Amino acid sequence: MPKLNQIVAVEKGIKSRTAAAVTKIYHDLQKPALFAGLSRKYSPVDDEGEQFPPESTLVQNSVDNSLTGIADHLTKLFDVVATKERANTEASADVVVDGVTIVGDAPVPLLLFLEKQLVDLRTVVAKAPTLDPSEAWLPDENSRGWRTDPVQTTRTRKVPKTLVRYPATDKHPAQTEVYMVDEIVGHWATTKFSGALSPARREQLISRIDALADAVKRAREEANSHEAEQIRIGADVFSFLLAP
Incomplete structure (x- = not known):
């Protein structure tokens, strides 16, 4: 046959x-x-x-x-x-990754379906945003995401000052000049939050998808050898x- x-x-x-x-x-x-x-x-x-x-x-x-x-x-x-x-x-055949059966006794149509879905899923994960590597991120328990430590910055406003170029005399009025200076009026404490993936987590997910996709292909080849x-x-x- x-x-x-x-x-x-x-x-x-x-x-x-x-x-x-x-x-x-x-x-x-x-x-x-x-x-x-x-x-x-x-x-x-x-x-x-x-x-x-x-x-x-x-x-x-x-x-x-x-x-x-x-x-x-x-x-x-x-x-x-x-x-x-x-x-x-x-x-049919088993889908096995590292000795663990993920899907048992999978028929060929299911294996073909899984192959297509894993290709699409890999595309989604590969395009997912990752954390800005220029920031130091910490796990945020409240949002189940990430946060940075607060960074303090100052808020300033322009304040006019008067510069006396020549003091007044009995013959001439004083000569002055108005100039503006920055004056600190407050402080910002900024904490950044993110729901992105860490680069390591994204690579881990892609690696798992690839491993499962390879297992599905092997299972399909095995199932297709059925008489x-x-x-x-x-x-x-x-x-x-x-x-x-």
């Missing part, structure tokens, strides 16, 4: 060839001239009349032949697909459909 992976390998080619053949037959069915014939003979009313050679057009195809052709192609495809799907329901019992349904389907 063939193995499931052998059936899967030939299925795509059979599907492609069948689609091309059935499409051609379908297009031919849209050409009425292929299914029409003609035969005519000319007889003058008397022996002296003009003679013409007989004319004929042969029927090039028949709908029955076309449908039989479609049936021949689809029968092979139906049998391959039926064999594959039956084997898919019987073939597939040949199932033949095409002949019965078209014996019913094309019965006289």
